[in-house]
Amino acid sequence: MSNRVDRDGVSLNGVILRTLRDVGPLSRVELTRRTRLSAATITRRITTLLAEGTVKEEDVVNEGALGRPAVAVALSRAANRVIAVQIGVGTATTAVVDVLGGVDQVDTFAYDTSLPATAVISRVADAVRDLRDPATVAVGVAVPGPVDESGRRMLMPINLAWRDVPIADQLEQELGLPVVAEHNVRSMALAEARFGAGRSRRSVGFIYAGAGIGAGLVVDGSPLTVGVHGAIELGHLRVDPGGAACVCGGRGCLETVASAEALRRRHDALRIATAPGTHPLVTLCASEAEEARRDASRVLTHLATGVSTVSNLMNPELLLLGGGLADLPPDSLDELIAQSRNATFPLIRDSIDIRASRLGATAAVIGAASAALDRILYS
Ligand SMILES: [Zn+2]
Incomplete structure (x- = not known):
């Protein structure tokens, strides 16, 4: 110090x-x-x-x-407020977040994923303008994929066709406010580490199932950016070597069995009604039909491979499961955690705490705001 x-x-x-x-x-x-x-x-x-x-x-x-x-x-919660944005695949959420992680004025809009990134970012800028007031000091954006080290560019959100998008530059030009971009799941881990279940923990991991599957880690209060691109691409871990082709060009990735789209295809095959607003994994796991139960068990086994891989490689003190994973029926969540623990090295298994995140949909916006404040207020 x-x-x-x-x-x-x-x-x-x-x-x-x-x-x-x-x-x-x-x-x-x-x-x-x-x-x-x-x-x-x-x-x-x-x-x-x-x-x-x-x-x-x-x-x-x-x-x-x-x-x-x-x-x-x-x-003071009244000062240094951040307008935080979570860009998902086809939806964007905006909110006002204060310095203590309090969230207000949450709103979500849908967008057409075939639109160019610049058009969607302009729409985000419009939403930010509506929320802006004199206490607004920055914009924090959680994006669905790796960002560059300076928090300015979306590099490759694989479930969107956008590549190397200078999102912070465009928003700053349109808004005249400082903008910081952060990986969406790393944002969620940061929110938990600062204001949630991870407050007293040295290392906090987060695994998120949304449109895709991602992981993020915070160590000693800072988001961990590994390697050249800071990316932990858990969704593209190969869990089924002979499996289906993936959008990333690989085969048998975790997302080929457990992405929202892959699961919706299973819904169609099994004639399960897809409930709007509910992650399809939750619907699949809640189904009573025997074939659906077998399918759910297979998907949970592959997800457990993902969870145990994060445990074995990163061994965080606390590993939180968010998005669709946090909403699983209790028996499915227990099964996922038990299988994950079974596939984890004994020393790590005994120390790691794996459980559902309780911050819900606000985790990404709280984390995005925290990432922005780290750069403009706390550094
Ligand atoms: Zn892949």
Whole structure:
């Protein structure tokens, strides 16, 4: 931390604001102790941050053993709000997210996946304009695929025909606000690590089943970007070597058996009614028909291969299952977790906690907003 405290004022503020985000309201004395900044620096910075509305003074707290009352400083939810967007395959969700992960004004629109990316991004810009107010400081976008390291380009959302799209540039030009793009499932992991079940965990993994299947990881509070493109392409793990051709050019990928589209095709074959608004995996697992039960069991086995692969390679402390996986009937969820654990190395099996995410559809927007604030407020 010492290298940070000597740097420019923004970094000092970043240290203070991150501490208030992660620990909660603190007195100036406690803030001084935790940040290891000088009391004079804390006093001066807090005066400025109060004047600009970034923090506020709150209830009186008792200070340590002496029990002397002290005023607590807290992040203000009214300042530094982010308009967050989750771009899915054929749908986009917008919301206003505050600095403590509170979500407001959630709205979703559908778009035609045959449209060029620029047209869909313009539509997103329109939706952001409707939500924008003076407290808006940035736009965070969760996208369905890898992004470049600087958080500006969608590289290859494989379930859309868009390639290397400069989404942050276009939105910044249209809106005049700073824009940060982040991988959708890494955003969900970040939301859980900051504001959800992963708050006290050092490493948090997230596996999401939506149109496709993705994974993301947060380690020590930061999204993990691996390799050249930062991509963990769980949906394209080969689970069935002789299986069907995949959109990625491969064969037998996890998405060929467990993507929403692959599952809908099974619905058609089995004459199961596809319920709108429900992930087709949930409908398949809830079906009583014997053939559907066999199918569901086969899909869960392949998904367990995916979950155990993430466990074995990444061994996060907490591994959350989201999207359609979080909505599975309890017996199917138990079966998926049990099979996943069976296929995991014993040492990891004993330490990993695998369960359903409870942030629901808001995980991606909370995470996208967090990724944006990391770059503009906390750094
Ligand atoms: Zn594939």
